[in-house]
Amino acid sequence: MREFVFALEYDPGTNPVADVLAAHPDASIRSLSCHVTANSLWRVDHATGSPEALEELEAAYRDATYFADCLVKDDCGASCEVQVLDRSRDTLVVYTYWARTDVCTSVPHVALEYLGEGLLFETYREGRRYRWRIVLGNDAPIHAFFDALGDEVGECTGIEVLRLTDLDPERDASAGDDGEEALPDEQREALRAAVEAGYYETPREVELSDLAEDLGVPRSTLSYRLRRAEAALVTAFVDADDLLEVPTSSL
Incomplete structure (x- = not known):
């Protein structure tokens, strides 16, 4: 098994959640779970920050034009479900689910297509930076996946490789x-x-x-x-x- 770690960097105005995190440096989001099929994606995220930051984050999640992790910049026509699972003064736990349309894509969907099933995803967001960690098989075609992801990301989002390492006990x-x-x-x-x-x-x-x-x-x-x-x-x-x-x- 190997782990592949990379980061996306969103330009202003291209991702509502990234815009909120950039405006509130005290806030961050880490994934508790992330699951994907060919036709859908669902995940649970744990956000921390000030009450003001969490209020804006919740509003961004519920924005009708925002679908968690969808890389399509324009309205993709997907249906999305958002549910707050836990909320306190400095913690927000959010469940999101969206059914994919013909134009929808995401990091997990590109990974599923090029790397196959059995992947483990872990994410961390802070400011405009969105770090992904994928645990995958030794023979998975990393180059093809990364090239395809670059094509999907487009010009509004920077992408950077951080590391590719073996998981060797x-x-x-x-x-x-x-x-x-x-x-x-x-x-x-x-x-x-x-x-x-x-x-x-x-x-x-x-x-x-x-x-x-x-x-x-x-x-x-x-x-x-x-x-x-x-x-x-x-x-x-x-x-x-x-x-x-x-x-x-x-x-």
Whole structure:
């Protein structure tokens, strides 16, 4: 089994839920379940945020022009059912179901067509970014799926590959008894800080010594952490041979 993780980035005005999340940085949505057949899609989402954000999210879900995950920008004519399963001051749980028309499509529907049945979907939304994680078989045609998805997404939504990795229990166990991430926290934090500060831009927007001073660590320590993180990421990228042929630029 492998996991394929990618993200969609919605432009303003192309997705009502993304517009609400962008207006409320405190809010986010994660999937509790997501199921698809050739003719329908249904899912349960768990949203958190301020009362104002949740009120606007509920309204966006109930919008007659919005069908959860449908990639068609114009009115596709689908019928949709929305039901609030739970609501508190900072939590919203929503069930959505829609019956597909001839013009409807979605990430799960494209995945079903190209990757087959038995897929597991997990999603997370924050701001305009919509991250998908799909667990699939080792022989699934990732390239054909991703190319087809790019065609369906069109020009209003960016798409980016994040990772393609094997689900190997022995490899996970070798990372440590506590199941820690491939990158130690200090390396991950150093890499994130370097990216945010423009260290990897051309030309660089910050020097290593200045970044180290901002982070309160010696220059040599920061240099070591970045080198180790870069080496781990490059090795993981090269090991994932299938990923090398997948376009990573926004469509």
